[in-house]
Amino acid sequence: MKKNVSSQAMDATLQNFLGDLPSKKAPNPEPQPADTQVQASEVVQQETAMVNEPMPEQTDETPQIVRRISGKQRRASLEEYKEEFLRVPSIEDRKPVFLSRSTRDALDRIVRMFGERRMSVSGLVENIMRQHLATYGEDIDAWRKL
Template sequence: GKQRKATLEEYQQTFLQVPRIDDRKPVFVSSDVRDRLDRVVRILGGRRMSVSGIIENIVRHHLSLYEEDFEAWRKL
């Protein structure tokens, strides 16, 4: 199986905190991805957490993780 790098608590801290989202814009994902994220949010998230919230957190995490790489690649 896949090696798990985060504990449940770490995952919840990173991806399942309700984010503040100002100036919302629509983004489209497949119904399969939406259904899978909805299940994660229902099982592991708090009462106020939403699929939009987990998507916001996933994208923020990704952008933060690769921020330096994006800058380096931009200069290629």
């Protein structure tokens, strides 16, 4: 039984796993005349002070339900993960791909813990990228035409 995972959820999970969460950058301010720059800097200081203050917690009338994941569900999701990403792929024309040490170490740990005898980090990356291209292939073609 395959579960449908949205591409955004898959991207968020992959980014979280790899430690590459997108950074929140403030938009660049528009150029201003010299006499309003002092006022603008005061506003920026006030906004910065507001950002650094802790936000009050939002209280909803509905209590949040914490759902436990059973061991059976975890095993099923592990089997789905293995089926999708830890199959030994056939790679005909190999080319090198460079990864940071931390990413390589994390992928190597996954392959050693869950992969079969002939599985490698290269095979895992191949499977991940095949899934990515299958998910986003049509969008990439559409974006290319923009």
